[in-house]
Amino acid sequence: MTAQLVVFYLLGAATVLSSLGVVLTRNVVHAAFMLLVALLAVAGIFLVAVAEFLALAQILIYGGAVTVVVLFAIMLTRTDDQPRADHSQRLLAMLAAIGVFGLLVVAFVVSDVASLESATGVATDSETGFENLALGLFTDWAIPFEMVSLVLLVALIGAIMLARNVEGGE
C-alpha cells in the first residue's frame, strides 16, 4: 500500500512538473517534448489505477502519434523571428487557473464521492483486465464504438483535405 502511494506521488510530481514546463517554457519544441513526458507519466498513473489497456493506449496514441503530429505542426508553422510566447494577459490567466484549481479542490473535498460508494480501495488483481473491458466495449458499447471509429475516419480525411497543397496539385 505504501509503495503504491510512493509511486503515485512520484508519477504525479513528474506529470505536474512537466505540464508546468509545457505551459511556461519559451521554446516551442521543448514544450512538445515535455508534453510527451507528461503523457507518459499519466500512462504510469493509469497503471497504478489498474487500467492496463488504457496505459498501453496512452503510450501508443500520445507517445507515438500525437507528439509526432505536434512536432510536424511546429516545424511547418515556424517563423524566423521568435516573438514572445505569451499574451499580455498572462497574469489574468494565472489568476483564472489558480481560481479554477481552488474551486475544483474545494468541490472534490466537500463532495467526497468516495464515501458514497462501497469503496474498498484500488483493486490489485485483474478485476479490470482486458477481458472485462473488451466485453463491455463490444456488447453494451458496440454502437458508440463504431460511431467513434467513423468520427475518427471522417476527421482524418478532413484533416488531409485541409492540409494538402491545392495550388500545387490538380
Next chain:
Amino acid sequence: MLELVHFQVLSAALFSIGIFGVLARRSAVLVLISIEIMLTAVNVNLVGIAAFSDQAAGVRVFGQILVVFIITIAAAEIGLALAIVLRVFRNRGSANVDELNVMKW
C-alpha cells in the same frame, strides 16, 4: 493508503495548468497542446473514480470505456485542428491566435 482524492487533486492541477496554457499562450499549436493537457486531466479523473467504484455493478469498466472514447476523440481533434492551423499559417503567414482578428467586430 492511496485514496480517490489523490486522483482528483492531480486531475484538478492538470486541468488548471491546461486552462492557464489556453489563456496565456500566443501560438495556436501551444494552445492545442494545452487543450490536450485538459483532456488528459479528465481522463485521470475518470480512471481514478473507476478504480475506486463498485466492481460488482460493472461501473469500473464503464469508466475505462469512457476514457477510450475520450482518447479517440482527442486524437481526431488534434489531427483536424493542426490541419486547420497549418492552412491558416499558409494563408495568413502567422499561427498566433492574437493576430487572427479578421472576424473581430
